[in-house]
Amino acid sequence: MTTTNAAAATTDAAAAAARGTAVTGRVAETGGVFTVTDTAVARWRQARSLVFLALLTFAMLRADPRPAPAGRGLAVIALVAVAGVAWLAMTLRDGQQPRAAAIAVCGAAGLALCALDTRGYAPCYLIAAGTVAVAALPVAVAAAGTALAAAGLTAVLWARGAGWTEPLVWAGSLALVTLLGVVRRQRDEQARQARTVAALDERARLAREIHDVLAHSLSALSVQLETAAALLEKDRAADAAVLVERAGRLARDGLTETRRAVGALRGDPVPLGELVGALADGYRADLGAPADVTVSGTPRPLDAEPGLALFRTAQEALTNVRKHAPGSAVSVHVGYGGAAVRLTVRNSAPATPDAAPPGGHGTRGTPPPGGHGLAGLRERVALAGGTFSAAPDGDGWLVDARIPG
Structure with a gap:
């Protein structure tokens, strides 16, 4: 896996998971409209993130040279486990504070792996952490964290003797992740706002239909029955019977109106x-x-x-x-x-x-x-x-x- 391909794949998988869990976790906070489609998309994004995590873990533990279960190799294995658990928490946990902690742990473990492992896969953990941070945390906090991660990654890789090309590629990837994450976050927010507006418009439409059906039918029905009651008190049963019959017709007309309104709401x-x-x-x-x-x-x-x-x-x-x-x-x-x-x-x-x-x-x-x-x-x-x-x-x-x- 090349450096650029690893960055692109990690960005896609982590962003997908972050956006998916952000939708499921922030519906109440944003007042957005949560649909079955949102649920399916969230699960699909989480699944993609987990698949990439499995592939990255396999590459870290099985690709040559394999880390031996002793000394530096044991530290690499332990850090891979810590980073993997943090990745799972970023993907599956809701709530800003737990996810912020998971992001910090995943980034720190990735940075430590960059210092210990020379195969070039470890920066993927930083890419994932930065992507989820942009999706789940306040933009200013995510940008500051990503900048700190890019500076730390550049320093670690340069101190390890990687030259300038690799640090610049990974730092640029983190910057690109931040930019794309902000754009995706704005797009998702606009989509949620559009669904909210659509739901409010539909509520207003339903309110108009309820008014038009009930206000006309029930008010007329009430007048007829009240008048019939007054006539009965004056022993005018024949006139009252006429009004009662008319009230029954109004009730039937009201049912017809209700069915017509339902049909119109369906687009008939x-x-x-x-x-x-x-x-x-x-x-x-x-x-x-x-x-x-x-x-x-x-x-x-x-x-x-x-x-x-x-x-x-x-x-x-x-x-x-x-x-x-x-x-x-x-x-x-x-x-x-x-x-x-x-x-x-x-x-x-x-x-x-x-x-x-x-x-x-x-x-x-x-x-x-x-x-x-x-x-x-x-x-x-x-x-x-x-x-x-x-x-x-x-x-x-x-x-x-x-x-x-």
């Missing part, structure tokens, strides 16, 4: 026209008010994110009409353009101020509130790359969403 296409039509049908059936749906362009299935964002826009707009202007005439338009899909929902003032069903508010011309519903729609549409607006329009209100798709 969204039939926007069909879903918007169902919303309008429900509005007409519940309020006895006109609700028209028009479609322009060529309808097409939409990807989950833009399709669900437009459907939630229509759903939230109709819910706000139910709450704040029940009995209003509603017009919904879905326009399929070449590069985008536009959804508009407009309501006029209700025909009569008391057009609300039992339990409704009947507040004429009241604009939708700026609560979590509209804020969530703005966020959802923006994430899908679109634009969203909700503003007064004559005697009613206009909600407008445009999303590429």
Whole structure:
């Protein structure tokens, strides 16, 4: 094994082990997202490091000239054992302090072997220690330790009569290990941060879906049941039965919404026209008010994110009409353009101020509130790359969403 080949192989094996155990040991500290892939990669890197350790140990103990179990040879055998145990600890132990101690022991044993053994393999222990130090310790500490190891190795090899070529090659290898280790560490940190951001984005997406399903279904269900209870107290059983039946339909619709949300999270296409039509049908059936749906362009299935964002826009707009202007005439338009899909929902003032069903508010011309519903729609549409607006329009209100798709 040549000097340069030994340096390259040691760097690869030790860096692999260090990065692998660093991932498994620092997930809680970094707040990163730990995946099955991380586990498999960590185990593979550890296995490679252990294989190289076995090969290096064999070379130290079996290659000619073999160290005799006496005198200097016995010291070489003992140091190989100490360095091997330290290597195992660097590879398999978690925690910064135990690994720092193992790194120091492995480097010291390697330096002592460089003074006793002339076959050229001993600096591999220093390379391994420096690589793990860069991966597991603070960068400043690792750089200082690597510089100290390079200076000590150069002095030992020069004092042993190795000339200048070999010390310079090994010192340069240690410097290269430090540089590559810093780059790999930054890359791994960026990958962990990217996974963290992705997980936070997915949490926000789930939160929006939970709000949209539960806020619409459960709030409407609660109103119907509370109103039914009030009617029963007034001995209006027939009216209460109607509301109970409506509550049952709302519960079934809520289950359907939940299944639809799960499908969208899985990436299933969204039939926007069909879903918007169902919303309008429900509005007409519940309020006895006109609700028209028009479609322009060529309808097409939409990807989950833009399709669900437009459907939630229509759903939230109709819910706000139910709450704040029940009995209003509603017009919904879905326009399929070449590069985008536009959804508009407009309501006029209700025909009569008391057009609300039992339990409704009947507040004429009241604009939708700026609560979590509209804020969530703005966020959802923006994430899908679109634009969203909700503003007064004559005697009613206009909600407008445009999303590429």
